[in-house]
Structure formats: structure tokens, C-alpha cells
Amino acid sequence: MPDAPLLELVGITRRFPGVLANDDIDFAITPGEIHALLGENGAGKSTLMKIIAGLLAPDEGEIRWRGRPVTIRSPIAARDLGIGMVHQHFALFEGLSVAENIALSLPKAVPGTALTGRLNAVAEQYGLKLDPDAHVFELSAGEKQRIEIVRTLLQEPKLLILDEPTSVLTPGETEQLFDTLRRLAADDTAIVFISHKLQEVRLLCDQATILRGGRVVAECRPADVDAEQIAELMLGDRPPATERQDRQAGATILKVKDLELARSGGAKPLVVGELSLRAGEIVGVAGVAGNGQEALYRTLSGEDLAARPDCITYNDKPIGRSGPNARRAAGIAFLPEERLGHAAVPNFTLTDNALLSNLIDRRLHRRGWIFRGRLSRRAQDISDGHDVRHSGIDQLASGLSGGNLQKFVVGRELDKQPACLIIDQPTWGVDPGAATRIRDELQRLAGNGAAILVISQDLDELIGLCDQLAVLHDGVLSPTRPVQDWTIHALGLAMTGAEPTAPAEAEPAPMRALP
Amino acid sequence: MIRLVPRTRPSLLLQAGTSILAVLLTLLFGMIMFALLGNPPFEVLSVFLTSPLSSLFDISDLLVKAGPLILIALGLAVGYRANIWNIGAEGQFLLGSIFGMGAVLALGNPATIWAVPIVLIAGAVGGMLWAAIPAALRTAFNASELLTSLMLVYVAQQLLYFMVNQVWKNPLSFGWPETVELNEALQLPALIDGTGIHAGLIIVVTIAAVLAILTFRTTFGYRMRMAELTPKALRFAGFGEKATIWISLLLSGGLAGLAGAIELSATFEKLNDQFSLGYGFTAIIVAFLGRLNPIGIVLGGLLVGFTFVGGDWIRVSHGINDAAADVFQASLLFFVLACDLITRYRVQWVGHGHQKRVPAE
Incomplete structure (x- = not known):
């Protein structure tokens, strides 16, 4: 220069x-x-x-x-x-x-x-x-x-x-x-x-x-x-997944078909042609933030409703127009990306937050009357069972570190032993120890026969965890393919929406790669 | 440099402490203002602080003024917790009194105490209907309830003037804009003879207790507490946002309307164009003074009732003008909100040149 x-x-x-x-x-x-x-x-x-x-x-x-x-x-x-x-x-x-x-x-x-x-x-x-x-x-x-x-x-x-x-x-x-x-x-x-x-x-x-x-x-x-070379450099060499446990996929539990959902802010709508979650299988959704992850989560959780009930079926029953608690009653659990303000109320204590996704649980309240004692015990059980470190269950959710709060909200969903789990960015912004623990818990849940969908921006996580992978780009979800069928190449291109360069200019310039 | 660090644990002691601090700052501010207006500050303050409790009459006056403030603030607090800003309680209060009076006249001003519940329920329904307008506009068109509820106050005032000047004007009132008086049987009885302390205050205390239990022990209260900018968490829990808007507006409107009917039955005993003392607006102060907590609101209402009576006294004893007395009262809200910062954040002093640390995303 x-x-x-x-x-x-x-x-x-x-x-x-x-x-x-x-x-x-x-x-x-x-x-x-x-x-x-x-x-x-x-x-x-x-x-x-x-x-x-x-x-x-x-x-x-x-x-x-x-x-x-x-x-x-x-x-x-x-x-x-x-x-x-x-x-x-x-x-x-x-x-x-x-x-x-x-x-x-x-x-x-x-x-x-x-x-x-x-x-x-x-x-x-x-x-x-x-x-x-x-x-x-x-x-x-x-x-x-x-x-x-x-x-x-x-x-x-x-x-x-x-x-x-x-x-x-x-x-x-x-x-x-x-x-x-x-x-x-x-x-x-x-x-x-x-x-x-x-x-x-x-x-x-x-x-x-x-x-x-x-x-x-x-x-x-x-x-x-x-572009392919840049994508590869961004994503790096991924070692083949070794930590993944062997699982046997069973029957299809949750199925999404021909779903289209408008997104706010002028973004293109979310389009899912077909997505199936089978028992004992973890399906991953890769993609760069802002490509429709939240819309996908919300439509699966029932926080946003699909256009028709049969866009989403659960054990062959249409649930596309059922709200979150109807889906929970059927055995689905879900966890959004945003810990504070979505998965947990910041100015609620951990005890109060234990109730947030359990309002259909008749053991915790009857006709609106909350059993405070049982609720405290539930919060304590979640904390003890999932290594949540805090100074007492009367602590506000906003006072916990990201990793500890994530372990708490993940634990809250896992303790229900759901037949199906939808989880958005399970380890985002979480310390490595907590992240490993959460991934192990997801593996165990799948091993016990649950169908799991993991939406994540962390490719290492997806490759290590999932049996099937799909990519979300510009609102469109690609078909799922077994994780070993994806190359880093293909993933990088699908995630960035890059077109392969034309052969005429395909003389790649020397790149100064650093150790 | 000052740095604010969010507190991780709620402290009731601290919340009470900052409320007291706010009161002390208000008193200090008042003294400076009275001195600047050429009044002896300590003397004025001493009248202000001692006279509201100096006689049974004054105590009764305090309680009678605190009653509607507490009742309205209890309802408002439910909405404020859920980020629903009904600031039109004054209008809902007036509609409550108009509906109450309507019930009295429709029943033919009967000489039976059994009509009183009907009058009170009519008042609550009136307030609810008035609050239903902002709720409908908010849920259908996303119109800010802050604006619509406030503007409806002025409509309610005009409606009151119309009723007392035209429709229900008492022909024997020598031209005064007022209705006939309620039959004595319809007037809520005094609890202590010779004072204004009336049975309506029992209703106020009961509702405060019920709301305290609802807020902390039921899923209904849970939903309403799940407030302050967490619409996503509300959806996650399976609660509809629209239902929350309707519930909080109807509840606050209903309680404001009930307060209007109680005032009609227990204090005014007729409807006239001077019907409100601005209770609906002052109740906003009470709601915040009580930290949106039902028990806190009872205490806050008593405190503001105290400043009402004390304010009346210094107007009389030292000729403090109305505007200054109002500024003094309003400064209380200012200091309450300012001190609120301390309950939610720890204030740290940071030496100059110290680098601010922002956690990584």
C-alpha cells in the first residue's frame, strides 16, 4: 500500500x-x-x-x-x-x-x-x-x-x-x-x-x-x-462430528408442510416447504442471524399462528392454529433465543419464572390459585438438577449470569420430559462449561426418544449435535439432509446466499492465510 | 462519573426507604418555595405537618379524601404494572358518578338501603364502559390508550355539565347546576357519628386486601405482574396481549367508576358541576408512591390525603395560593419517580478516566 x-x-x-x-x-x-x-x-x-x-x-x-x-x-x-x-x-x-x-x-x-x-x-x-x-x-x-x-x-x-x-x-x-x-x-x-x-x-x-x-x-x-473460498475461511475446517451419540430415529412426530408466515420490517416471508421431526432425532437449522430464525421459532411454538391448522401437524393432529399452551398440553416444549424478556421475565424471581411455561401444570396451581410452596420446590429442583448457580431462588432472573439463566430455562423445559422440543440458540452467549452441559442434556433427551429441533448459528454445535441439517436463508428453509451429506462448502454457500463464481473469473488470487 | 448498576434482588426495605426519602425531599423543596414566596417556611411546614392529625374532624377529612384516591390507584396500578397507561381515571370516575346518579333516578330515588349496591354497581359499570373505549381503540387500531383515555376525561366533564345543567337539573336549585339530593336511605352511613368517615371506606380496604392476594397468589396476578416491556414473555406463557389490555383497562375503569359512585353516595349526596377534586389524576401519584403495590398504595393514599388536608390548612392559615400548593403536591410525584432510580439501580461513583466496560454480546 x-x-x-x-x-x-x-x-x-x-x-x-x-x-x-x-x-x-x-x-x-x-x-x-x-x-x-x-x-x-x-x-x-x-x-x-x-x-x-x-x-x-x-x-x-x-x-x-x-x-x-x-x-x-x-x-x-x-x-x-x-x-x-x-x-x-x-x-x-x-x-x-x-x-x-x-x-x-x-x-x-x-x-x-x-x-x-x-x-x-x-x-x-x-x-x-x-x-x-x-x-x-x-x-x-x-x-x-x-x-x-x-x-x-x-x-x-x-x-x-x-x-x-x-x-x-x-x-x-x-x-x-x-x-x-x-x-x-x-x-x-x-x-x-x-x-x-x-x-x-x-x-x-x-x-x-x-x-x-x-x-x-x-x-x-x-x-x-x-465467494466459496471466503465462506470456507469464515467457517474454518470442521472436524467430523465425534461427540454425537448413536440414536435410532423413530416415527415422525412433528411435521410442517407448505408454511408461509409474514415477517416484520420488510423482510421476506418465512417459507417452509417441508420439515419433519422424528422421535429420537435431532434436526438442526443453520443460518446467519436475521434470516427468519425467530419467525420459525414463533410459528412452531404457537406464539405466531400459521395460516391453516394443517400447516403443522403433531402426531397427525393439526396444531397450526393452536396457541402455546395447547401445544404444551400435547407434549411439546419450546425455548426462544432471548433469555431475558422472552424465556424469562427479568424482574421476576426464579420461583416466579419457574411458572412461566408451566401454566398448564395443575400441580402448580388450581383454578388460578398458585401453590407457592410447590412452585418454590419446582424452582429449587430445576436449579439443583441442572447446576444453576445462584444465591437463592428469590433472586431476580436479571441478576443471573447468561449461562446460569440459560441452564435454568433449559432445565425448566427438560424437566417436563417433552416428547418434542423446539429450541432456538441453546447456547448463545453462554460460557463453554454451561454450553457443553446443555448439549449433553439435549443428546440425552433425544436418546430417550424425543424429537428435537435446534436452531443455531453455531455450526460446530449443529454438526456435533444433529442427525439432520437444514439451512435458513432469507426466510427460506432448505430441505433437510443427513448431516454427513453436507460439506462445509455447501453449508457456507447456502448460509451466505453466495452464488458460485463464474468459471471465466475463477482464477483465485493468492490468499495470505495466516497460521 | 456516575455509573448505574442494576440491582439483582428486590428490596422492600429499600423501596420503603426511598419513598420516605422522596417525602423528605418534597418537604425541603416546599420550604424553599414557601420562603421564596415570602412566607415563614418553618411555620408553614409546621401547620402543614401537624394540622391534618390535630382533630377527629381533620383525620376524618384525611380518610375521606384518601378513600377514592386509594380505590382508583389500586386499579391503575394493575394496568401500569402491565404497561397499560390509563391516565383517564378522572373521566371514568365522573362516568361512575353519572351512572350512579342515573341508577338512583331510574329507581325513583327509593327510600331503601338495598338500592345502594345497585347504585355502586351502576357506577362501576359506567367507569368500565368509559375505559372500554380506549381498550377497543388500542386493540383494534393500536391507538395509544395514554392519549385516548386522557382525551375522554374532557368528554366526560362536558357530559357531566350537560347532565347537571340540562337533563337532571333540579328545578328547585335556584338555578344552580345540580341534581336533586339522594334519598337519605341511599347515603352510605357514617361509621363514627359526627364525622364523615363512611362505610365506603370498608369497601376500599376490602378491595385493597383482595387485590393484594390476587396480585401475589394467583395466575391472574401473575399475568398482570408480568409487565414492563415483556410482551414476548407474555406470549411465551400463552397469555394474549389483547386480553391483558382489556382486563387492566376494565379493572381500572371499574374501580374508578366505583369510587365515583361511592363519592356520590357518601360525600356529595347529589351531582353538581364541581363534583371532582381531580382524584383521577392525583391517583396516578398515589399508584407510583405505593410502588404499584396494593399495600403500598393504601399508605400512599393516606399520605396524599394528608397533603390535601395540610394543603387546605396552609391556604387558610398563611394565604398560600392554590398554584403554589398544587406545585408542592406535584413535586411529590417528581421526587418519587426520581428516587425510584435508587431502588432499581445501585449508584457507583467512578473515578475519571476509568474505562467503561461493556459486556460482549
Whole structure:
């Protein structure tokens, strides 16, 4: 590279309890460069960007800004240096106008007319059309994102970080965003582009750094490398599953057929052609977050109802339009991804949370009168049986660590000994010890003849756990295939929606793979 | 720098403690305000604090004012716990009194005490119907119940004026906008002779006890406690969100309407255009002062009743104007909500330059 780096990270390491989120990471970006940061969920992208944006301090390593070592103590310090970040989730006041939202984010008060002038100047320069007087609630996701970008640009950043910016955009809006980013780069702004979507990265980015398990595994020029190779680097070499126990699959218990469910936020609907869960078998659903996992979970749990009862059958009985408790009564248990606020009420004690999915259990209440003593005993039994560490069952759910709360809510469902279990991200954000324990418990349940569906973003987990695998991409669930029939290749392509590159340009450029 | 760390365990002691702190801060604020208005702060405060308990008459006044506040706040708290913001209890209270009066007139103002339950039930039904409008608008069109319930207060006031000026105006009232008086048999009897302490207060205490039990010992209470921004958990447990909206609005509307009918029967004994003292709005303060807990609300209602009586006294004794007395009362809500922060978070002082640590996702 001819230019000297604008920002350089050397040996950045950051630990969290039980996790090495960033392990000795080197990274550099020059002015005018659009640099992709690629990796699976949990690869360490967010942690690294939070360190650059002043939200986290590194445990080890050095940050250099224009060659000079710096310490970024806060988001304000990052902004003063010239680092701006556009987050994945918008922080806007829905009831205020565009101009008011932007004025609120500026460090000093600016008179309305001057602000409008600056706004229009930035908007014109970079093709960011915005009506300053429009109210935020009437805008599309793409327009809201433009507000976030404009207010970051008003601080004249030298480095702009965009976290999954296209996840909420329509294809047309994505085109517009790319046009803006190219103009910014032409003006010597350095851009870090975090994404899962390989096609976009290949279109837009000059350079890419691929993270896996907190380490840099490769750097490349994405335009020169085919998508399959990148996908493989992101996912890594998976050892053949060894921990999986031998099981005998039995009769089909739960069957989904021709199901279609609308999703919010302009996403494509969830489409499931056919999905069968058989007794004694674990079926896995792989996919990148936001591709319809929650919709799939909700339609199977009855929190969202299918269009017709016979879209979902359980032991040949149609249940597509039955609510959660009717399905529980039939013997299905389910557990959503979000621990706090969905699987458990944050400001309830563990005792109260033990009742949450047990409201059909006549041992715990009769005609609405709750037997507090029995409920406490249930909470205690769940804790004792599943190694939940807490300072008493009167502790609030929000006070437990992620791993302990997950063991509690998983235990709550397992103790019902369900004939069928639907579980979404069973070990997401959980420490390795708790994760192993939860996986073992799922194996045991399947071994006892239960049908299990595991939705997960963790491929290692799915490969280790499942007998059958399907992939969810852009709302569409692929047919299931035995896990040994999937290659990492095929999985990576299905998960990222990448098309194989055309043979004409299939001369893969040399890739600098790191040990 | 200050850092807020969420508490992991609820502490009743702390909740009570912060309520007391809020009261102390309110008193301090009041003293400063009275001093700035040119009144001797300690003297005003001493009248404010001692006179509400200085005589049986004052105590009775306190209880009579606390009664409707507690009853309305009990209902509101159920909804607030579930994030349903009915702030139109004032309108539901007025509808309760109008329906109560309607029942009295429909029965021909009979001289029998057995008509009293009918009058009270009519009041509760009136409040429920008024609260059903925001519930229907919310569930059908997702219209904010906060706005609709508030706007219906003004409609209810106009309805009251219409009834007492036109439809039910007493021809013998010398032109005053008021109805005929209730037959003496329909007036809730005094519990202690010579005071205003009436049988309606027994209803209030009973309902508080029932709601306390319902809240903590039944699946109904469980559902309503499963509040504050956890609609997903509600669905997970198999409860419908719409049903929760209906239940909390009908319950709070019904109790506000009941309070209106009790006021009609026990205190006013007729309907006029001055019927409410703003109980429906003040009850919002009481609900929060009592931490949305039925027992806390009884205590909170007594405290606010106390400030009502004390406020009346300083108006008379030192000529404090109405606006200042109202600001003083309103400052109580402000401090209660501010102190609420301490019950939910631990406040930590962090030295400058200390790096904020955000857990990894």
C-alpha cells in the first residue's frame, strides 16, 4: 500500500469471562480504503469495533492513529480523533423531525438555519437525500439509516465504521448506500464495513479481513477471491462430528408442510416447504442471524399462528392454529433465543419464572390459585438438577449470569420430559462449561426418544449435535439432509446466499492465510 | 462519573426507604418555595405537618379524601404494572358518578338501603364502559390508550355539565347546576357519628386486601405482574396481549367508576358541576408512591390525603395560593419517580478516566 495507515491495531487482545473475544489481532486501514470485516457471529467483530469506538478497552495491544499510539477512553474521545460509527440499531427519536434528531447529536448547539445548510451540503455531496422537516416515524429503514450516517458525517470523521448496514435495506437502498460510501472513500474517508453478505463485500470493498474465533485467519482482496473460498475461511475446517451419540430415529412426530408466515420490517416471508421431526432425532437449522430464525421459532411454538391448522401437524393432529399452551398440553416444549424478556421475565424471581411455561401444570396451581410452596420446590429442583448457580431462588432472573439463566430455562423445559422440543440458540452467549452441559442434556433427551429441533448459528454445535441439517436463508428453509451429506462448502454457500463464481473469473488470487 | 448498576434482588426495605426519602425531599423543596414566596417556611411546614392529625374532624377529612384516591390507584396500578397507561381515571370516575346518579333516578330515588349496591354497581359499570373505549381503540387500531383515555376525561366533564345543567337539573336549585339530593336511605352511613368517615371506606380496604392476594397468589396476578416491556414473555406463557389490555383497562375503569359512585353516595349526596377534586389524576401519584403495590398504595393514599388536608390548612392559615400548593403536591410525584432510580439501580461513583466496560454480546 502506498499510503501510510490511518488506523493500525497491533496485537489487540480482549478477554471476557470464559471467552477470548479478540486474540492478538492486527488490523490496518488507509485513508480512502473500504475494508470489510468478515466473520461468523461471535468471531469477535463487534468487540474489535467497540474497542476502536472507545466503548471497550483492550486488555493488551496498541492502537495507532496516523502512526501515533493512542488510548481511546470513550466514544467522545473516538469522535474527537475522527472515528464515527453507525450502529446496526438506530438510536433515533421517532417523534422528532430529521433536523431535530441531528441537532441533538451535535456536541454544540447550532442555529436551525445553519444546520439546514450544513445538512443540505452533506446530503448533496454524498447523495444522501433527506427531508429535514420529515418526522422519523414516517421514514423507511433506509432513510433512518441515512440520518444516522449524516449525523456521523457532520462530525467529519476520517474513519467511518458501519455495522451490518445492509441488513435492514432493500436492494435499491443498498445500491444508494454503496454509491454514498464510494463517494466518501473518494474523499479519503476510510470505511470499515462489517457484513455477512459476501456478494456485497465483493462488490464494494477493496480489502477484507476475516476473523474466526477471535483471531485473524486471512486477509484478501475480495474482488479477486471467489465467494466459496471466503465462506470456507469464515467457517474454518470442521472436524467430523465425534461427540454425537448413536440414536435410532423413530416415527415422525412433528411435521410442517407448505408454511408461509409474514415477517416484520420488510423482510421476506418465512417459507417452509417441508420439515419433519422424528422421535429420537435431532434436526438442526443453520443460518446467519436475521434470516427468519425467530419467525420459525414463533410459528412452531404457537406464539405466531400459521395460516391453516394443517400447516403443522403433531402426531397427525393439526396444531397450526393452536396457541402455546395447547401445544404444551400435547407434549411439546419450546425455548426462544432471548433469555431475558422472552424465556424469562427479568424482574421476576426464579420461583416466579419457574411458572412461566408451566401454566398448564395443575400441580402448580388450581383454578388460578398458585401453590407457592410447590412452585418454590419446582424452582429449587430445576436449579439443583441442572447446576444453576445462584444465591437463592428469590433472586431476580436479571441478576443471573447468561449461562446460569440459560441452564435454568433449559432445565425448566427438560424437566417436563417433552416428547418434542423446539429450541432456538441453546447456547448463545453462554460460557463453554454451561454450553457443553446443555448439549449433553439435549443428546440425552433425544436418546430417550424425543424429537428435537435446534436452531443455531453455531455450526460446530449443529454438526456435533444433529442427525439432520437444514439451512435458513432469507426466510427460506432448505430441505433437510443427513448431516454427513453436507460439506462445509455447501453449508457456507447456502448460509451466505453466495452464488458460485463464474468459471471465466475463477482464477483465485493468492490468499495470505495466516497460521 | 456516575455509573448505574442494576440491582439483582428486590428490596422492600429499600423501596420503603426511598419513598420516605422522596417525602423528605418534597418537604425541603416546599420550604424553599414557601420562603421564596415570602412566607415563614418553618411555620408553614409546621401547620402543614401537624394540622391534618390535630382533630377527629381533620383525620376524618384525611380518610375521606384518601378513600377514592386509594380505590382508583389500586386499579391503575394493575394496568401500569402491565404497561397499560390509563391516565383517564378522572373521566371514568365522573362516568361512575353519572351512572350512579342515573341508577338512583331510574329507581325513583327509593327510600331503601338495598338500592345502594345497585347504585355502586351502576357506577362501576359506567367507569368500565368509559375505559372500554380506549381498550377497543388500542386493540383494534393500536391507538395509544395514554392519549385516548386522557382525551375522554374532557368528554366526560362536558357530559357531566350537560347532565347537571340540562337533563337532571333540579328545578328547585335556584338555578344552580345540580341534581336533586339522594334519598337519605341511599347515603352510605357514617361509621363514627359526627364525622364523615363512611362505610365506603370498608369497601376500599376490602378491595385493597383482595387485590393484594390476587396480585401475589394467583395466575391472574401473575399475568398482570408480568409487565414492563415483556410482551414476548407474555406470549411465551400463552397469555394474549389483547386480553391483558382489556382486563387492566376494565379493572381500572371499574374501580374508578366505583369510587365515583361511592363519592356520590357518601360525600356529595347529589351531582353538581364541581363534583371532582381531580382524584383521577392525583391517583396516578398515589399508584407510583405505593410502588404499584396494593399495600403500598393504601399508605400512599393516606399520605396524599394528608397533603390535601395540610394543603387546605396552609391556604387558610398563611394565604398560600392554590398554584403554589398544587406545585408542592406535584413535586411529590417528581421526587418519587426520581428516587425510584435508587431502588432499581445501585449508584457507583467512578473515578475519571476509568474505562467503561461493556459486556460482549
